[in-house]
Amino acid sequence: MVNVKELQKKLQEIAKMPREEQAKAADMLTEEEIEFIQKQQGASGEKPQCIFCKIAAHEIPAKVVYEDDFIMAFLDINPVNPGHTLVIPKEHYEVLPQVPPDRAALIMNTVRILSGAVFEAVDAQGATIMQNNGAVAGQAVPHVHFHVIPRFEGDKVKIDMKPIKLEEKQFEEIQKKIIEKARTKAEKKVVYDISGKPIEEKKEEKKPESTKKEKLIKIKSRIP
Numbered sequence: 664m665v666n667v668k669e670l671q672k673k674l675q676e677i678a679k680m681p682r683e684e685q686a687k688a689a690d691m692l693t694e695e696e697i698e699f700i701q702k703q704q705g706a707s708g709e710k711p712q713c714i715f716c717k718i719a720a721h722e723i724p725a726k727v728v729y730e731d732d733f734i735m736a737f738l739d740i741n742p743v744n745p746g747h748t749l750v751i752p753k754e755h756y757e758v759l760p761q762v763p764p765d766r767a768a769l770i771m772n773t774v775r776i777l778s779g780a781v782f783e784a785v786d787a788q789g790a791t792i793m794q795n796n797g798a799v800a801g802q803a804v805p806h807v808h809f810h811v812i813p814r815f816e817g818d819k820v821k822i823d824m825k826p827i828k829l830e831e832k833q834f835e836e837i838q839k840k841i842i843e844k845a846r847t848k849a850e851k852k853v854v855y856d857i858s859g860k861p862i863e864e865k866k867e868e869k870k871p872e873s874t875k876k877e878k879l880i881k882i883k884s885r886i887p
């Protein structure tokens with residue numbers, strides 16, 4: 664067991680040292696203490712602070728309604744209607760574009776299943792599926808989540824979508840850009856690491872076309 668008070672003392676001592684010496688000061692800590700600090704801070708620094716990661720790890724209790732190896736669904740603690748459910752990937756991804764394609768498919772399928780289950784469980788008349796990316800969109804927890812919101816006649820849920828006016832030219836420009844971007848993203852095989860950071864796939868080194876020629880030259884050069 665780590666003596667937290669003793670560890671704090673050590674850390675305070677290390678903090679007082681000049682920067683160059685601080686790196687070496689890690690020797691002052693036992694392996695157990697280092698592990699303890701890492702657990703506290705988290706390997707990536709932010710992930711363990713994430714409330715949804717903690718729910719996924721069963722560190723914070725939630726009213727779980729579905730769980731498998733990759734996905735968890737639980738009742739929203741601030742429901743806008745009875746049955747309001749959140750579906751999350753267990754791995755930490757901040758926004759939807761970071762989610763690897765296979766995981767995205769699993770999440771969507773769970774949303775599909777739950778939209779039906781929730782609908783029947785609370786005897787709803789409709790359902791709204793919502794997913795916000797970024798604070799500007801109203802994403803309160805920076806861990807990808809889908810809202811499954813059962814809807815009832817005359818409920819108080821307001822999703823205010825007021826149309827704006829766009830010129831024909833603007834429509835066309837935006838359409839063109841989105842087509843391009845979507846095609847690139849669909850074609851690009853991007854592998855993601857556990858934190859959602861894309862790892863560029865290594866391009867297969869194409870053997871230069873001159874290989875055959877070079878071989879021939881090499882063989883030829885051996886011939887006296």
Ligand SMILES: [Zn+2]
Binds near residue numbers: 713714717
């Ligand atoms: Zn998280």
